[in-house]
């Protein structure tokens with residue numbers, strides 16, 4: 056939703072065609088031996104030359120577009136390691152998944168990172184091949200990058216013909232790879248360095264773990280602490296090794312494992328200060344704020360002098376308060392989102408009066424549990440994962456090519472896959488909730504775990520992202536302000552964001568062009584508010600794709616990507632309308648555009664054309680909104696307001712809102728001051744609605760002043776629905792603005 060999809064643009068489509076052709080050509084050599092035509096020395100030399108070239112000319116082009124490619128899906132290994140048989144490089148075949156086999160390898164070069172982490176590896180025979188590890192770029196960087204001589208196991212290896220014609224082992228599923236410490240029994244003697252002795256004590260391994268920890272190499276530290284725990288440690292060493300391992304787990308975002316370690320310690324030493332503190336941290340990171348606070352309470356009682364814990368207790372309590380009250384300091388969040396890169400906000404998720412239920416015809420959906428008013432907060436959700444692209448920064452953009460789905464997106468989708476793959480692998484407690492999200496017809500493996508480790512199907516995650524991710528701006532308020540500046544390219548950019556994320560609760564919301572809710576963003580928080588009054592048990596819907604612009608092109612929204620057709624009244628009406636009616640409307644719209652652009656506005660003619668346009672609609676706008684009428688009526692209201700023709704401004708302002716489906720208490724229109732300006736039914740919420748209410752406000756100021764403040768309240772409410780909050784309304788709109796719609800062009 057709102058991602059930058061370029062699947063139908065020939066310039067990009069050709070990349071997908073090339074990939075498909077390469078895949079087809081590769082099938083011709085399927086089953087052939089995967090022996091490289093190059094000697095070991097040649098492969099090593101070629102790898103080193105490439106690394107040197109990269110060092111010399113790092114990519115500095117600010118608009119450089121890198122491409123990554125999601126190959127045809129294949130399942131991850133679900134077989135227990137004990138049942139896999141070792142295979143050597145010489146027996147590998149091209150374009151083949153070697154099921155029930157594993158490779159034992161060692162890196163013979165440092166790594167090179169492009170869209171994958173790459174290194175030349177050898178097996179025990181000394182045969183070599185290129186290894187490409189996908190979804191590990193961040194993980195295998197810095198202190199954790201793979202050193203030359205790292206031993207690893209690749210389960211059910213897949214050998215492919217790479218873009219340059221060479222052969223390589225491609226690992227897409229991170230659960231198919233194990234990094235083996237050099238002291239592990241699997242490592243052949245030949246590959247062990249002399250300094251490593253198997254006979255060392257638990258204290259030795261604990262100290263070694265501490266050494267790695269100090270270097271920031273948490274993976275190696277964890278391996279050493281495990282070895283310490285397996286080497287009959289004394290009770291003291293056991294507790295220390297486990298506490299230290301818990302800290303290493305925390306540092307490497309493995310919160311499930313950290314929690315397991317500290318729980319173990321707390322079983323024997325119920326009030327261990329460090330164990331309690333680390334437990335609060337693991338629970339916090341797993342967003343289990345209530346349990347984190349409960350543990351903090353024990354810690355605070357026993358160790359009141361622990362200032363750091365007291366500070367963290369306050370933080371966890373703040374999250375818990377947000378989670379239960381839905382009260383947020385939105386202005387502060389906006390400032391934080393602008394300052395942080397990436398804009399990940401430390402806030403709790405509030406799930407308001409909504410619940411997931413089965414719908415009659417379109418899977419699960421999100422429903423209200425009680426009556427809500429337009430503008431009410433339905434939920435405010437922290438992203439499960441969020442990949443950020445700074446639209447003003449030099450960061451490269453990525454093209455993600457998905458051959459199974461014929462999809463090409465520009466943005467951060469590839470990065471989002473990696474983030475989620477890593478998050479789930481490290482925290483398998485989150486796996487069931489994530490894989491429950493809609494994934495269309497994709498069939499994954501049944502198992503979630505093998506050998507006590509999670510199984511992560513990268514392609515399942517890719518599909519969930521394809522069907523559930525949202526493109527998002529840094530701030531919806533900024534998008535709103537840009538759209539008011541009226542530039543068409545900005546408008547387009549507003550619907551195609553390069554940052555994206557997954558928000559689990561929002562993923563259960565189905566599409567309707569006649570949406571009754573709107574989403575907005577502050578950094579990685581999504582805010583969803585009702586855009587009209589809703590009775591209990593109403594299905595909440597929002598736009599996957601906005602129908603506003605599409606109707607000008609005479610077509611219904613394109614939801615092919617999600618494999619359904621919208622059956623809302625708008626789409627049904629568009630499908631059943633005579634094409635001649637649609638082209639008449641387009642002709643009138645073009646005429647109106649010309650009339651508005653002329654140096655002297657011909658009000659009479661514009662009114663006449665608007666009336667003809669209104670006459671092309673058969674059904675009432677409350678049943679089928681008249682999307683094409685909204686903009687011209689609003690422009691005319693603005694023009695009348697500029698000419699101080701207040702009654703006319705009210706008439707056409709009202710028409711503009713009514714064309715979106717708003718229903719008013721007609722008794723008080725255009726301007727009876729002593730009855731309230733009541734909205735009987737809210738219509739579709741577009742950015743222009745805020746300004747329309749402000750035009751009405753200024754006209755009523757002259758005609759019926761008591762209605763002016765009511766119109767302004769409606770403007771404020773509409774703004775809140777569009778951008779998520781109204782704390783910034785007064786710095787964005789003002790009755791003192793020099794624009795009739797009240798928008799402050801200088802707003803920051």
Ligand SMILES: C[S@@+](CC[C@H](N)C(=O)[O-])C[C@H]1O[C@@H](n2cnc3c(N)ncnc32)[C@H](O)[C@@H]1O
Pocket residue numbers: 416417418419420492493522523562563564565566567616617618619620621622
């Ligand atoms: C993000 S999911 C929404 C939740 C989904 N219904 C579920 O059961 O998890 C998107 C999928 O929901 C279904 N869907 C959403 N809106 C729909 C609509 N208006 N009509 C039919 N199916 C719809 C489609 O299958 C679509 O691919």
